[in-house]
Amino acid sequence: MTADRLPTDGGMEVTIVDDPDAAGRAVAATISATVRRSRSCRLGLATGSTPLPAYRVLVRELGGTGTLDHVEAFLLDEYVGLSPDDPASYRATIRRELTDALGLPPESVHGPDTQFRSDGRDGPGVGLLEACERYERLLGIGVDLQLLGIGRNGHLGFNEPGAPFDSTTHVVALSDTTRSDNARFFPSPADVPTHAITQGLGTIRRAQHLVLAATGAAKAPAIAAALEGPLDESCPASALRLHRRVTVVLDRDAASALS
Ligand code: F6R
Numbered sequence: 001m002t003a004d005r006l007p008t009d010g011g012m013e014v015t016i017v018d019d020p021d022a023a024g025r026a027v028a029a030t031i032s033a034t035v036r037r038s039r040s041c042r043l044g045l046a047t048g049s050t051p052l053p054a055y056r057v058l059v060r061e062l063g064g065t066g067t068l069d070h071v072e073a074f075l076l077d078e079y080v081g082l083s084p085d086d087p088a089s090y091r092a093t094i095r096r097e098l099t100d101a102l103g104l105p106p107e108s109v110h111g112p113d114t115q116f117r118s119d120g121r122d123g124p125g126v127g128l129l130e131a132c133e134r135y136e137r138l139l140g141i142g143v144d145l146q147l148l149g150i151g152r153n154g155h156l157g158f159n160e161p162g163a164p165f166d167s168t169t170h171v172v173a174l175s176d177t178t179r180s181d182n183a184r185f186f187p188s189p190a191d192v193p194t195h196a197i198t199q200g201l202g203t204i205r206r207a208q209h210l211v212l213a214a215t216g217a218a219k220a221p222a223i224a225a226a227l228e229g230p231l232d233e234s235c236p237a238s239a240l241r242l243h244r245r246v247t248v249v250l251d252r253d254a255a256s257a258l259s
Helices: 020-037 052-062 090-102 123-139 176-185 217-228 236-242
Strands: 004-006 012-017 041-045 071-075 077-079 145-148 170-173 195-198 209-214 246-251
Touching: 012 020, 020 041, 020 052, 020 145, 020 209, 020 246, 041 090, 052 090, 071 090, 077 090, 123 170, 123 195, 209 217, 209 236, 217 236, 217 246, 236 246
Parallel strands: 012 246, 041 071, 041 145, 145 209, 209 246
Antiparallel strands: 004 012, 077 195, 170 195
């Protein structure tokens, strides 16, 4: 594996490796180090395709070791309207891809409760707002490490372009780009939910350490905009540059539009 480390402003370190597997190894090593170092570890997890190589390495290295009693996992986001048992829900996905194999009990895996309903007086919309507030309280001062992928439109979590940098956990209407990008996880494009609950950019920025992974040429424009474009809400991922400790792991394709 070859890796280049580029200097950036502030607390950002950018590592460029050859391919998605090498990126997975680099991300897994960072997560492992945090898990091994802390007596009580709160890990923020992303779903999607990018983290899968890292999750495979983590399962190989940490699965079945029985040493993860001190770890709790927190989802970045969740679709509205899917039950936690629906295979396309992010809770089911993260259990299948990572936490079950690591031996983390389901009660140590937290996410926004998109099934939440209030007592009925205010209707389901208000129930979801309450669910957002509950999740925000549960996240409290923030997780120790938050793993992030990036959308082609620069989204982080489901914070689409225009999302305020200080937003907290909230309900979002998914953009057409995001719905079509995620259609591969559903039986048909029409099955992709229209809404999700996501940690806000302000919530994400409360994490002690942010780790952004991106692989593939399709992410190159979003990475260039996030790292070198205007610090602006039109690119949600540019908010990373406001954080004191960010590790960015890219493969050569995702880094190809950087100057
Ligand atoms: C997933 C998430 C999204 C993805 C992003 C990239 O929990 O919040 O922001 O990280 O859409 O997805 P992939 O990795 O599938 O390209």
